[in-house]
Amino acid sequence: MEKHKDGKLVRREKITALAFVSPLIIGFVVFTLICMIVSFAWSFTNFNPISGRMKFDGLERYVELFTHPTYKKAFLDSIVNTLFLLLSTPLCIVISVLIASLMNSKKFKGKTFFRVVIYLPAVTSVVAVNYIWRYMFEENYGLINAFFHANIPWLTDNTLIKVAMIIKNVWGGIGTQVILFMAGMQNISDEYYEAAELDGAGAAYKFFHITLPLVTPVLFYTIITGLIGGFQLYADVELFAGGQYGSRTIVHFIRNYGVGQNLYGLASAASFLLAAVIMLITALQFKFSKWVQYTD
Amino acid sequence: MKHMTKIFGVALSLVLGATMLAGCGGTGGSANVDPFVNDYDPNKEYNIEFLGWGDAKEQAIYQRIINDFMAEYPNIHVTYDASSAGEYLTKLTGEINDLPDVFYLPDTEFLQWVDGGHLLNLLGENGEGADLEALSNVWDNAVNEYYYNPETYTLGKSEGAGLFALPKDQGPFTLAYNIDLVNEQIEKNDLQNDEEVTALFSGEPVTWEVFRSAMKKLLVGAGENVYGIPYYELEHAVYSNNATFFDETVTTSTLTSTAMVDAVQFIGDLCTDGITPKDGLAGNGDGADNAFYQERALMTFVGPWDFATIWEMDGFNVDILPVPYGPGPDREYGTEDDGKSTAFIGSMGYCVAAKTKERGTSGAALMLAEYLCFDESAQRKFYSFGQCVPNLKDMAYNEYIPDSLGIMADEGHTAPASRHIFIDIVDGFKDENDKIGGKTRILYYTYLTSWRTNLEDTINQSGLYTGEKTAQEVLEAFEPSFQASLDEMNEYWKG
Numbered sequence: 127m128e129k130h131k132d133g134k135l136v137r138r139e140k141i142t143a144l145a146f147v148s149p150l151i152i153g154f155v156v157f158t159l160i161c162m163i164v165s166f167a168w169s170f171t172n173f174n175p176i177s178g179r180m181k182f183d184g185l186e187r188y189v190e191l192f193t194h195p196t197y198k199k200a201f202l203d204s205i206v207n208t209l210f211l212l213l214s215t216p217l218c219i220v221i222s223v224l225i226a227s228l229m230n231s232k233k234f235k236g237k238t239f240f241r242v243v244i245y246l247p248a249v250t251s252v253v254a255v256n257y258i259w260r261y262m263f264e265e266n267y268g269l270i271n272a273f274f275h276a277n278i279p280w281l282t283d284n285t286l287i288k289v290a291m292i293i294k295n296v297w298g299g300i301g302t303q304v305i306l307f308m309a310g311m312q313n314i315s316d317e318y319y320e321a322a323e324l325d326g327a328g329a330a331y332k333f334f335h336i337t338l339p340l341v342t343p344v345l346f347y348t349i350i351t352g353l354i355g356g357f358q359l360y361a362d363v364e365l366f367a368g369g370q371y372g373s374r375t376i377v378h379f380i381r382n383y384g385v386g387q388n389l390y391g392l393a394s395a396a397s398f399l400l401a402a403v404i405m406l407i408t409a410l411q412f413k414f415s416k417w418v419q420y421t422d
Numbered sequence: 423m424k425h426m427t428k429i430f431g432v433a434l435s436l437v438l439g440a441t442m443l444a445g446c447g448g449t450g451g452s453a454n455v456d457p458f459v460n461d462y463d464p465n466k467e468y469n470i471e472f473l474g475w476g477d478a479k480e481q482a483i484y485q486r487i488i489n490d491f492m493a494e495y496p497n498i499h500v501t502y503d504a505s506s507a508g509e510y511l512t513k514l515t516g517e518i519n520d521l522p523d524v525f526y527l528p529d530t531e532f533l534q535w536v537d538g539g540h541l542l543n544l545l546g547e548n549g550e551g552a553d554l555e556a557l558s559n560v561w562d563n564a565v566n567e568y569y570y571n572p573e574t575y576t577l578g579k580s581e582g583a584g585l586f587a588l589p590k591d592q593g594p595f596t597l598a599y600n601i602d603l604v605n606e607q608i609e610k611n612d613l614q615n616d617e618e619v620t621a622l623f624s625g626e627p628v629t630w631e632v633f634r635s636a637m638k639k640l641l642v643g644a645g646e647n648v649y650g651i652p653y654y655e656l657e658h659a660v661y662s663n664n665a666t667f668f669d670e671t672v673t674t675s676t677l678t679s680t681a682m683v684d685a686v687q688f689i690g691d692l693c694t695d696g697i698t699p700k701d702g703l704a705g706n707g708d709g710a711d712n713a714f715y716q717e718r719a720l721m722t723f724v725g726p727w728d729f730a731t732i733w734e735m736d737g738f739n740v741d742i743l744p745v746p747y748g749p750g751p752d753r754e755y756g757t758e759d760d761g762k763s764t765a766f767i768g769s770m771g772y773c774v775a776a777k778t779k780e781r782g783t784s785g786a787a788l789m790l791a792e793y794l795c796f797d798e799s800a801q802r803k804f805y806s807f808g809q810c811v812p813n814l815k816d817m818a819y820n821e822y823i824p825d826s827l828g829i830m831a832d833e834g835h836t837a838p839a840s841r842h843i844f845i846d847i848v849d850g851f852k853d854e855n856d857k858i859g860g861k862t863r864i865l866y867y868t869y870l871t872s873w874r875t876n877l878e879d880t881i882n883q884s885g886l887y888t889g890e891k892t893a894q895e896v897l898e899a900f901e902p903s904f905q906a907s908l909d910e911m912n913e914y915w916k917g
Contacts, residue, residue, distance in 0.1 A: 172914070175518055177535040177869075178452060179914070195903030196876050196910075266647035266718070277646075282700060284883070368709060371879055383513055387872045388534065 142408070162401075169394035174294025176388050186398035197383065197392065206378040208373060210288045211359055214295040215352035219345065227337055248301035258364035259294045260298035291362055291373060303348055310344035311337060325383050342418045350411055357404050376400050424688070445747035452861030453572035454776065455584035458551035462785025468498045469486065470783050471522035472790060473511040483807045487800050491793045498786045499660065501705060521775035521854060523787040529567055529768040530865035533577065534572045536586045537869070537915065541817075542774040543584030544788060552585060557794050559849050562815045567862060574917050585602050587771025588795035591726070591810035594847035594860050595655065596765045598724040598838070599623070601739040603717055607640045625840050627763030628856050629755055630663075630688050633746035637697045640720060650697035651721040652710035655745075656878065658723075659685040661764035661861045663726045663748030667877075672867050673912060677897045677906045681751040687893035688748060690886040699745030700887045725769075726844055733835050742838040744846070765847045769810075769862035806833060811844045818845045869915040873907040 173180040191201045225244065229237055247255065262269045263280035271278055280290045288405055318336045327335070338345075360377040367373030374382075376396065384393025462468075474484055481504045488500050503522070505513045514525060518540065527535055535541055544552040557565050571583035573879035604623070613619045618636040621628050628636070637650040660667065665681030673777050676682055691700045706884060714722035724732075724742065750759040759900070772791040778784040788811065793800055801812045805822055806829045812818045823842045825831055838844075843858065865871050880900045885891040 132457060151486070169536065175515055175529070176540070177538040198873055198874070234821040280698070314537070354432075363707070371883055383872065385515070387875070389872065 139282045140378075156273060165394040165397055166392050167273055169398050172389045173390045176391060178291040183391070185333065188399065190392060191396055191399065200374070200383075201376075201379055203371070204374050204376045207288060208357060208375045210357065211291055211295070211375065214292040215301065215349065215356050217292065218296045218299040218303060218352065221296060221346050222339070222348075223307055223338070225300065225310060227333060227360045228306045229304070230311045241308070244304050245301040247298045250363055253365055254359035255294075255298060256362060258366075259297075259409055260366050263341075265291045281367065281370060284370075287367050287370050287372045291366060294366060295362065299352070305349060306344050307341055310341040314340045341420050343420055346411070346415060346418045351413075353407060354404055357391075357400060425512075430653060430726065446859055453536050453541075453570065453584070453586075454539055455543050455545075455572065455582065458542065458544050458546035458784065459789070460546060460550040460785045460788075461643060461779075461782050462789065464497065466497065468783055469501070469787040470498060470778075470786050470790060470889070471501050471503065471527040473514065473522040474502070474504045474527060474804040476504055478578055479505070480504075480727075480809065482749060483803070483809060487794065487803055488790075490799065490803075490818055491587070491790060492795075494793075495786075495789065500790060502842075506828075521667075521777060523775055523778050523781070523783050524777065524790050525768045525773055526590060527773045528770050530863060530871060532568065532587065532916060533570075533869050534772065535773070535917075536861055537572065538774075540776055541586040541587060542776045542778060542787075544588065544791075545585045552588065553792060556792070557588070558590060559815050560796055561592050561815065563767065563850055563860070563862065564813065564848070566770060567827075567866065575874075587773045588791050589813060590770040590794070590812060590846040593725055593767040593769050593803075593862075594765050594811075594844055595658075595723050595725045595742040596843060597651075597721050597730070597745055597845060598714075598740050599721045600714065600717060600719075601741055602737075603858055604640065607644055607720070609643075611639060611642050612725075613639055620768065625743070625843065628746050629746040630746050630748050634691065634695055634697065637692075638695055641696065644720075647718055649699055649719050650712070651692070651723075652701065652713040652719045653698055653723075654689045654692055655723055655766065656686075656689065656881075657743045657861075658764070659688050659748070660864075661761075661766065663761040664750040664759055665686070665761075667864055668867075668908060672909060675901050675908060677901045677904055678894070679751065682751065683750070683893045684879060685755065685887070685893075686897060688891070689881075690893055693887035694889045698887075716837070726811045727809055727839060729835070732837060733759065733808055733833075740837050741840050743840070743844050744843055759906055762856075763853065763858045765860050766846055766863040768862040768866055800825075802829065806835075808835065808854045811819040811848065815849070824874075868908075868911060870911045873904060873911070876907070 151351045163353070165287055168180075170182060170184060172183055172187070188195060192198060210299060225286055228234060229240060229244075232262070234240075258283065263271075265271060265277060265279050265281060269278070270280070278286065280286045314337065318340075322332050324335060345374045358377055359375045360381060362374045363378045369378070380396045380400070383389045425644065443751040448823075471487065474481075476484070481502075481824055484504070485502055488502050489786045492498060492500055508528070511528075511531065514527075515522070519538060527541075538726050545554075546552070565585075565588075566579045567577075567589065568587040569579045569583040569585050572795050573582060574580065608614060608616075608619060613618040616636070616639060618628075618632045619639060621632055622636040624698075630866060641648065641650055660682060663681045665685050667674050667682070689698075693700055710719075710722050711728070714717045715731075715738070720744075724740075732738060745765050747763045748759040749755045750757065750761045752759055772794055774784060774791055776785045796813055798814065798817065800816050801817055802821075804810050805812050805817075821827055823845060825836075831838060845854075846858040847860040850856075865874055868874075877900065881896060884896040886893060886896050
């Protein structure tokens with residue numbers, strides 16, 4: 127009788143728990159999982175939703191990404207562009223760690239004010255940010271060229287556009303990362319620093335041997351999310367770079383050929399390759415994550 | 423847990439299997455030319471949906487015209503929805519299985535949509551279907567564009583073809599210039615009596631050489647960041663040099679023909695001359711409009727719809743010009759194969775969804791499409807609001823060009839003074855002596871659009887604009903992949 131009561135209770139708890147998580151699960155299944163499955167299936171076909179044609183072609187779409195006379199160059203260039211733009215992730219992390227440790231210092235005055243200022247880009251509209259930066263980098267009347275009295279073709283040169291995007295993305299990403307690193311640094315017990323000071327350790331020693339190792343969980347998180355976000359870059363290409371060739375990322379390729387030109391099979395194949403690469407890189411990061419110190 | 427995983431696995435396999443099978447075997451087109459059957463009954467109530475695009479202003483104009491339509495036919499209730507131009511096709515494609523009764527379709531997408539069987543044939547028998555008599559007063563090319571014969575894969579009017587849309591408008595897209603900025607440069611450089619500059623603004627087409635020379639003279643002392651024109655439209659150069667991208671059957675590339683090479687080289691030369699910025703074709707779109715509106719370019723390309731914006735800019739005086747023309751395949755002016763001033767034309771069609779047949783709303787939907795396409799009062803409103811030039815030939819010649827009703831003058835909209843050029847373009851080449859005309863934009867003729875993106879990317883990235891490469895080199899290198907695209911596209915469409 128007692129056992130039966132317990133079982134009933136557990137079942138009721140399970141139902142309640144399920145009710146709480148079901149919106150998320152339903153949302154995930156409907157808007158992510160099913161879409162992924164459908165897209166995976168399409169990647170083996172020549173599906174075009176407008177003409178209604180769909181023929182099973184095996185791995186042909188995957189092969190076409192690397193061999194087709196029309197798409198090969200666009201796809202390979204989009205990979206190169208995406209990889210180049212990923213440079214903003216380590217740059218953003220390095221700058222954020224330095225700013226966070228500076229702001230975390232007891233001698234630093236106006237912490238709250240600077241925290242707000244630094245976090246501002248994170249709460250500003252992506253569209254506004256992209257357009258403002260675009261005007262700043264404009265070749266003929268942009269602020270940056272005006273400041274340097276130069277005529278640098280930031281927005282039209284295939285390499286410089288990527289440099290401009292990296293600068294913009296580092297600026298835009300610092301806010302959130304500084305807050306995360308500061309939170310991580312504030313969790314480090316003062317005892318470590320006091321002990322190190324007694325042993326005569328300087329600021330650099332304390333930073334490299336106490337601060338940095340103990341914020342590695344945050345570092346690990348920012349590297350993983352930064353790289354995933356970097357691989358999925360799209361809005362900047364349209365809003366900031368106006369679709370300029372040198373800025374086109376893999377996701378732009380997917381959007382351009384998939385939705386823009388109704389080549390859903392090809393775009394699905396590119397999506398799955400991208401997903402596979404992201405999963406592989408993330409898995410490798412977890413596998414080689416012994417450097418992350420989870421305990422203090 | 424194990425049980426759940428199993429169920430989940432089976433569910434996934436089912437979805438995957440169903441997705442793979444759904445539509446399999448759908449390897450051919452399904453356009454249907456069955457005659458239109460009018461299901462309209464004046465004693466019945468109809469609720470129809472109309473999807474379009476445009477900014478808030480365009481939407482307001484459409485809503486007013488739809489309200490007029492509903493006032494005339496109180497038993498037809500129209501729900502109008504619109505999105506931005508950039509998002510429109512995504513939205514429309516998302517509704518592919520339940521399309522609105524009437525919707526816009528760009529002519530560049532027409533072939534795929536008609537082949538997919540989404541559009542209703544509007545030609546009926548015994549007086550049913552589209553009003554062909556009224557359509558005879560609409561620009562010929564505009565109407566003919568939307569005929570298609572799925573048996574012979576023929577675009578345009580032909581035996582056995584169906585009519586799958588009614589024209590919304592017919593473009594056209596031509597050169598516009600900033601009158602004050604140009605006059606300032608003429609005065610500054612003492613060009614009042616310069617023959618080439620005078621010819622350029624005479625309203626008559628000039629040769630490419632005159633165009634380049636006049637623009638170079640005008641740009642002297644204009645400032646480092648002021649250009650002649652923000653970019654040059656590829657089709658205008660190609661069509662105006664009597665050149666083509668491919669042969670008439672859309673099967674063989676003609677990219678390396680003399681006329682085509684010269685057309686692309688003309689665009690490259692404009693860049694090396696400093697008339698257009700170095701990003702050439704890449705600089706089109708909003709950037710080009712802004713450059714023109716901010717007086718950083720003497721000219722740009724405009725369509726009639728741009729005048730709604732221009733009219734709002736007090737003191738910004740604009741007129742239009744025909745595009746310049748090239749010497750043609752023999753590279754000599756004054757011979758039979760000279761190019762003619764040819765702008766691209768074409769815009770969108772009002773389509774009636776094939777599904778209206780099942781819904782019983784085909785007749786009401788066609789009535790709305792016809793009202794928007796050729797109703798006199800609707801057309802008058804469209805041109806007076808700066809939406810388009812009239813679709814109706816008699817209205818264009820007798821009313822729009824002379825502003826005989828004083829509608830444009832009353833509104834303070836006198837620009838463009840040379841609006842007859844818009845009409846010359848849409849009316850096409852009537853005879854050998856006609857110097858100005860238009861030709862439908864190139865993507866209308868091909869099933870897929872990726873080749874065009876690829877061609878523009880190739881030209882933009884080639885070094886043509888800096889003079890490092892010639893058009894001949896660029897196009898020769900690109901032609902094999904272009905031919906492969908054409909072969910594949912035709913195999914996909916007709917194979």
